[in-house]
Amino acid sequence: MGIDISRLRRQFGSFIALDDISLRIGDGEFVAVLGPSGSGKTSLLRILAGLDQPDSGSVQRDGQDLLALDARRRGVGLVFQHYALFPHLTVAQNVAFGLRVRPWRLRPKAAVIKARVDELLRRVELDQLAARYPAQLSGGQRQRVALARALAIEPRLLLLDEPFGALDAQVRVNLRRWLREFHRSLGITSLFVTHDQDEALEMADRVIVMNRGCIEQVGTPEQVYHRPATPFVSKFIARGQAVPGEVTASSLRVLGASWRLEGFADETWHAVEVHVRPEHIVSSPRPGEGLPARLLGVRHVAGTTLASLQVDGMHEPLEAAWNGHDGGRHASGERVTVQFQALTVFGLDREGRVCARADCHTPHLASPVVSGPWRRLEA
Numbered sequence: 001m002g003i004d005i006s007r008l009r010r011q012f013g014s015f016i017a018l019d020d021i022s023l024r025i026g027d028g029e030f031v032a033v034l035g036p037s038g039s040g041k042t043s044l045l046r047i048l049a050g051l052d053q054p055d056s057g058s059v060q061r062d063g064q065d066l067l068a069l070d071a072r073r074r075g076v077g078l079v080f081q082h083y084a085l086f087p088h089l090t091v092a093q094n095v096a097f098g099l100r101v102r103p104w105r106l107r108p109k110a111a112v113i114k115a116r117v118d119e120l121l122r123r124v125e126l127d128q129l130a131a132r133y134p135a136q137l138s139g140g141q142r143q144r145v146a147l148a149r150a151l152a153i154e155p156r157l158l159l160l161d162e163p164f165g166a167l168d169a170q171v172r173v174n175l176r177r178w179l180r181e182f183h184r185s186l187g188i189t190s191l192f193v194t195h196d197q198d199e200a201l202e203m204a205d206r207v208i209v210m211n212r213g214c215i216e217q218v219g220t221p222e223q224v225y226h227r228p229a230t231p232f233v234s235k236f237i238a239r240g241q242a243v244p245g246e247v248t249a250s251s252l253r254v255l256g257a258s259w260r261l262e263g264f265a266d267e268t269w270h271a272v273e274v275h276v277r278p279e280h281i282v283s284s285p286r287p288g289e290g291l292p293a294r295l296l297g298v299r300h301v302a303g304t305t306l307a308s309l310q311v312d313g314m315h316e317p318l319e320a321a322w323n324g325h326d327g328g329r330h331a332s333g334e335r336v337t338v339q340f341q342a343l344t345v346f347g348l349d350r351e352g353r354v355c356a357r358a359d360c361h362t363p364h365l366a367s368p369v370v371s372g373p374w375r376r377l378e379a
């Protein structure tokens with residue numbers, strides 16, 4: 001049961017929009033497709049909806065070839081960012097539209113259509129507004145009408161392409177929680193395209209991270225956030241930042257400190273990339289112990305201080321996320337000492353593909369090179 005996507009490829013001229021995508025979606029799953037602009041998210045959705053055909057590959061649903069079916073026979077409900085409701089039809093008429101335009105043999109009786117529309121409008125909490133026209137609704141209400149309209153045909157697969165993209169931040173946050181609950185109560189297999197990390201991580205059972213037409217990682221929100229499979233996922237999801245690192249035997253050396261490195265396959269990699277996340281760069285509790293840095297700037301965002309730091313010996317500034325207490329202590333231009341609390345190491349082969357990864361949480365206390373884990377190496 002479910003949907004099996006196998007080696008799907010779509011090329012526009014010489015540009016590869018989807019590069020051999022393979023993926024399995026379980027029945028009733030809520031899956032977010034997350035990636036930057038141009039990564040191929042909409043191309044994938046359009047093929048599933050029957051609005052476009054791949055150059056090669058297959059999509060099976062419960063053993064049936066979905067690509068061989070005409071778009072109207074796929075049982076797919078679509079909600080887009082700018083899903084134009086019919087302006088001359090009321091909310092109720094908009095929701096009923098997909099049923100009313102069916103060939104008469106497949107069209108439900110008027111009373112059945114009315115009952116279904118009433119039920120859907122209750123579900124999306126718009127039953128009081130059934131007689132209004134789209135121009136008399138807020139953006140969030142319009143998107144709920146679009147959702148009810150997509151659901152009216154009782155789809156087996158719901159495809160949502162940035163459905164909240166045009167809405168303001170507060171409405172988005174409310175609608176995402178609402179949609180998550182709504183999905184739980186319906187249980188329709190749903191694919192939700194977004195380029196908003198928070199949206200994907202908060203809502204989905206599983207997240208597919210796409211980049212340049214390829215799938216970088218598929219996992220639960222917990223997995224993609226805490227165990228990113230590639231440097232791209234680390235940067236895109238967890239704002240991982242590259243720091244200079246060197247791997248020797250079973251340790252990792254980063255800016256004069258040595259870290260225990262366990263479970264890192266050796267000799268298979270050609271180069272390493274080491275990442276630190278903003279929340280893992282902390283202000284040192286003991287001044288002078290750690291990495292000396294200059295504070296380039298601080299911004300306060302919802303109880304968190306985002307500090308831009310120029311760590312001595314590094315070219316690129318790093319961003320640290322400090323809680324209110326830590327952040328309030330410092331001002332721009334100040335000299336500070338910081339520590340890294342955790343690092344992720346990726347081993348890359350000659351083609352730049354990840355062939356080993358490890359998470360480091362323990363600075364190696366018995367480092368032969370530095371006198372303390374955080375003490376600065378003197379030149």
Ligand SMILES: Nc1ncnc2c1ncn2[C@@H]1O[C@H](COP(=O)(O)OP(=O)(O)OP(=O)(O)O)[C@@H](O)[C@H]1O
Binds near residue numbers: 016017038041042
């Ligand atoms: N019909 C087309 N002709 C040529 N190129 C196309 C066509 N459709 C999509 N592309 C290209 O394929 C790539 C992937 O597009 P797609 O719309 O799937 O990206 P996306 O991840 O959904 O991006 P966004 O978040 O900006 O919507 C883009 O570079 C786009 O320009």
